[in-house]
Amino acid sequence: MKKFSEKNEASRRPERLKFSFFPGCSLKTSGHENTLSLLKFCDRVNVELIELEDWNCCGSSSAHSVDHAVAKMLSMRNISLAPKGIPLMIACPSCLIRIKSMYLKLKKDNALKCEYEELWGKPFDEDLEIIHFFEILNRVRLEDHIDHPKEKLKKLKIAPYYGCMLSMPPDLRFEKSYYGIIEKTLGKLGADPIFFGYGARCCGTYLSVAKPKIAQKVVNEIVLKAMEAGAECIVTACSMCHLNLEIRCSLENPIPILHFSELLSMALGAGDKKKWFPRHLIDPVPLLEKRGLLTLLN
Amino acid sequence: MINLDGDHQAFAEEIKVRSGINFNTCLQCRSCTNGCPFLEGMDYAPNAVIRLVQLGLEDQVLQCSAIWVCVGCNTCCSFCPMAIDIPAVMDSLRHKALEKGIKIPESDILSFHTEVLNTVKKYGRTHKLEIMMRYKLKTMDLLSDMGVGLKMLKKRKLDLTPSKIQDKKAIEKIFREK
Secondary structure, X not given: OHHHHHHHHHHHOOOOEEEEEEOHHHHHHHOHHHHHHHHHHHHHOOEEEEEOOOOOOOOHHHHHHHOHHHHHHHHHHHHHHOOOOOOXXXXXXXXXXXXXXXXXXXXXXXXXXXXXXXXXXOOOOXXXXXXXXXXXXXXXXXXXXXXXHHHOOOOOEEEEEOHHHHOOOHHHXXXXXXXXXXXHHHHHOOOXXXXXXXXXXXXXXXXXXXXXXXXXXXXXXHHHHHHHOOOOEEEEOOHHHHHHHHHOOOOOOOOOEEEHHHHHHHHOOOOOHHHHHHHOOOOOHHHHHHOOOHHXXX | OOOOOHHHHXXXXXXXXXXXXXXXXXXXXOHHHHHOOOHHHOOOOHHHHHHHHXXXXXXXXHHOOHHHHOOOOOHHHHHOOOOOOHHHHHHHHHHHHHHOOOOOXXXXXXXXXXXXXXXXHHHOOOOXXXXXXXXXXXXXXXXXXXXXXXXXXXXXXXXXXOOOOOOHXXXXXXXXXX
């Protein structure tokens, strides 16, 4: 009996998890509110993030589109910077695909491995684990960090939006799929996820700049479908999707777009909303106020 | 079975080797096309692009807009029953078109990519404000989208100064070695 309670006590104080953290350019330079709330959340659930030292751009869509060699080496350098023994956590779906694809290629191609070792002057780390932020949610038990989780988000109707995060290229098709993790996690925290059928539709990425009309059409469709399904807000897992849904939506009175990390942090009471919400183009404050969710924040 | 003549065969083979993708398993079921969010902006549907490559029709496929409008969102290949990495084929087609100096039908998209890589070359990371300004200058389209740009600045979505990496030599090496 004593043993059981000891074990129980230990599980209430889980050990600190440590990850190296690759933010990527979108989080680092335009989605500051995403980064801030993500760091806050991790700190709150006893997860330590150490920013990958001197990381570079993953090459984004542009490098692989027009310059294969540059795309290859940009990803390789990031892999070479990852410290040994701790998993590398990537918060941006697109950076994750670039870096992880390259890692898997390196793993099975000895000639490429030689090229890598020659370029960066260190051995290739065969055991490096590269994960998306979603995986952290599989490794921490939110119940250990919060009382009455079900009451936190007050049945806020959310439309979970994954963008292309769920569409893995064939070389990553045996990787874990995270479909449903936003619903599962925020549901546990008291939100009411709705299904709207457009959660995995691409946001248009850079067509938002180069072909705004095409991006606008795609974005409007996503936001409209969420609104028609009765959502009060859309929850995104990617900083670029968030930006595109905000800047390219031309509907009247669109619903606010919240970062997944913002809602997570809010539910855990780790708020510094003054820094996050003024950076939203569609102000989420009236909705949060109406739903009595601003009191979650200090 | 369709037997291709020398040139057509050689082109199809080259794209196969470059991309590392065997597109000959394509069934022309059009799952890719049904899933593509950007179909309307394309001259050839994704399944048609694959067909053109299979047949080795080099000029048609290298001059088409579809290979530039494709953003590589991977929706097509996650729908594909044969798990063909269509975006990887699109990448190889773009590279080949650039090497051959073909007139790119979507010059705006190419300008955007070039500006992104310019900032990566300079800072090691992208700098959105500079990309947007240079892109606007290059495409001589200064006025459209001003509203969006100003809103983004106001909401501090565009950092004024770039985030830079320390090890500039590493980035120089990447852009030199290619």
